Amino acid sequence: MLDKPYLARWKEQIDHSAGAIYLTLVDALALSIRRGDLREGDRLPPQRVIADFLGTNLTTVTRAFTEARRRGLVDATVGRGTFVRVGAGESHWRHTGPAVVDLTMNLPPIPQDPPLQRMIQGDIAAILKQQDLNSLMSYRVTGGTIEERQLGAKWIAPAVGPRRVDEILVSPGAQTALAAIVSTLAQPGDVIVTDRIAYPGIRTIAAQFGLILAGVDSDGEGMVPDLLDRACAQHHPRLLYCIPTIHNPTTATMSLQRRRDILAVAQRHHLHVVEDDPYSLLMDGAPPALAALDHARVSYVATLAKTLSPGLRTAYVCLPSADMTRRVTAAIRAIALTNAGLLGALTARWMQTGQAGQILDAIRRELRLRQAIARTVLGEGHCMNPEGPHVWLKLPDWWGSADFVAYARRRGLALVPSTVFTISGDPPQRVRIALGSAADAGSLEESLRGVVSVLQHKRSPGFADIV
Known part of the structure; x- marks a missing residue:
C-alpha cells in the first residue's frame, strides 16, 4: 500500500459522495492542500497508481487532474510528473474583502477627451437609424x-x-x-x-x-x-x-x-x-x-x-x-x-x-501620464515601460509575493502576486500593478503611495496568518 495517508481520505470522500467522481477527487485534492497534507512542490503519485488505489478508472483520474490544472492546483512537467503548484494554497488572495482601489485588471483608462460615454450613445443611436435591427441582433x-x-x-x-x-x-x-x-x-x-x-x-x-x-x-x-x-x-x-x-x-x-x-x-x-x-x-x-x-x-x-x-x-x-x-x-x-x-x-x-484612432491617442496620453506618476511615486528599480499599462513591482527581501498582496489587501489595495504568472520554478519577489483601472490619475497616485507604505512595512515574525 502507498504510504500516502491523503489517498485514503480521498477514497473515503469518493465513497461517501453522490457527485461526479472526478469533481470529488479534485475537491479532495484541494482540501489536502489547504490542510497541509500536500505542500507546494510535492509530487503526486502516477495517475494509474491513484486510479488503482481509489478503485476507479484512469480516464476519471486524468479528467480530475485536468480540472485541477484548470483551477491552478497542480502543474505537469514533461518527464517528471505532476506536482502541487506553487501558490496553489493562495487562491484566497482574490477574496479577502473589497478593495478601495482595484489594481489587478489590466484595463485601458477610460478617456475623458473624447468623452467616451457621449460618443457611444451617439454612435449607437446612429447605427440603429442606419442599419437593420434584425441583422444587428441576429x-x-x-x-x-x-x-x-x-x-x-x-x-x-x-x-x-x-x-x-x-x-x-x-x-x-x-x-x-x-x-x-x-x-x-x-x-x-x-x-x-x-x-x-x-x-x-x-x-x-x-x-x-x-x-x-x-x-x-x-x-x-x-x-x-x-x-x-x-x-x-x-x-x-x-x-x-x-x-x-x-x-x-x-x-x-x-x-x-x-x-x-x-x-x-x-x-x-x-x-x-x-x-x-x-x-x-x-x-x-x-x-x-x-x-x-x-x-x-x-x-x-x-x-x-x-x-x-x-x-x-x-x-x-x-x-x-x-x-x-x-x-x-x-x-x-x-x-x-x-x-x-x-x-x-x-x-x-x-x-x-477615425474615432478609434482618437480614443487610442487619448489612452496613450493617459497611460504615459500614469507611468510618469508611477515612476515618481515608486522610484527606480522596478520593471516599467513608459508607454505600457502596468508595473512589475520589485519587493524587498522581507516580502514574499503572496504575503505582500494579502497585506496590501488589508490596507485597501488589490494587486496580483507573481504566483499567478509563474509557469515553473520559484515565483519572483514581485507583484503586478495595473495602472489603467484606477478611476483617475489622482486616485492612482494615492493608491501607489499606499503601495509604498506597504513596501516599507517590515513584516514581523508574528505575521503568520497571511499566506
Whole structure:
C-alpha cells in the first residue's frame, strides 16, 4: 500500500459522495492542500497508481487532474510528473474583502477627451437609424464580414504590414482567438514553450486542452534564445507562445535582433509561433511584430481590449495562410460561434470614422501620464515601460509575493502576486500593478503611495496568518 495517508481520505470522500467522481477527487485534492497534507512542490503519485488505489478508472483520474490544472492546483512537467503548484494554497488572495482601489485588471483608462460615454450613445443611436435591427441582433458571420476584416487588416498593419483579407479574422476577444489557434495546432499531451513568467490565460488554455507548458527564462529583452533552444531540444514542443512587446507582466520588449533570434530557433525546431500582441499600438515606433518577420510561421492576435476597450469584445487575428484561416474559423465557431452584432457595428463605425484612432491617442496620453506618476511615486528599480499599462513591482527581501498582496489587501489595495504568472520554478519577489483601472490619475497616485507604505512595512515574525 502507498504510504500516502491523503489517498485514503480521498477514497473515503469518493465513497461517501453522490457527485461526479472526478469533481470529488479534485475537491479532495484541494482540501489536502489547504490542510497541509500536500505542500507546494510535492509530487503526486502516477495517475494509474491513484486510479488503482481509489478503485476507479484512469480516464476519471486524468479528467480530475485536468480540472485541477484548470483551477491552478497542480502543474505537469514533461518527464517528471505532476506536482502541487506553487501558490496553489493562495487562491484566497482574490477574496479577502473589497478593495478601495482595484489594481489587478489590466484595463485601458477610460478617456475623458473624447468623452467616451457621449460618443457611444451617439454612435449607437446612429447605427440603429442606419442599419437593420434584425441583422444587428441576429447571428453574425463567424470570423467577421469582408468589410470588418478589411478594417481589422488596416488597424494592425502598423505591426504586421499589409496582409490579404483571407488571412484576417475578427474574433470575440483574444482569449477565444488564442484558444482557437492552439486547439487547431496542438493535440492533448503536446508541449507549449512560453516564458517562465507568463500571461495566465495561456495556462487556462493549456489546462482546457490537455497541453503541457514548459517555461523559459527571460532577461531584459524577453525570452532568451539559447534557453529556448535548450528547452526545445529537451521537450520537443509543438508551439511557442509569447508576448514580444510590453510583456505581461514583466514589461520586457524584444529588440528587432532578439525577435530574429527567437524566430531562428523556432525555424530550427519547426515550431509554430503564437504571437499575442495586446500592447504594441500603445508604443511609438514599436518593433515589427514577429508575424511581419516570418509570415509563414506566426499566428498573430491583437485585442482591442487593451487599446480601446474590453467592452468591444473584439480581437483581430492574422494567420499564415487562407487554409489556416479556414481552420481557425471553424475552431472559433465551435468555441464562441460568432461576434456580437451591435458591438461589431460600433467597432466598425469607430474604425471607419477615425474615432478609434482618437480614443487610442487619448489612452496613450493617459497611460504615459500614469507611468510618469508611477515612476515618481515608486522610484527606480522596478520593471516599467513608459508607454505600457502596468508595473512589475520589485519587493524587498522581507516580502514574499503572496504575503505582500494579502497585506496590501488589508490596507485597501488589490494587486496580483507573481504566483499567478509563474509557469515553473520559484515565483519572483514581485507583484503586478495595473495602472489603467484606477478611476483617475489622482486616485492612482494615492493608491501607489499606499503601495509604498506597504513596501516599507517590515513584516514581523508574528505575521503568520497571511499566506
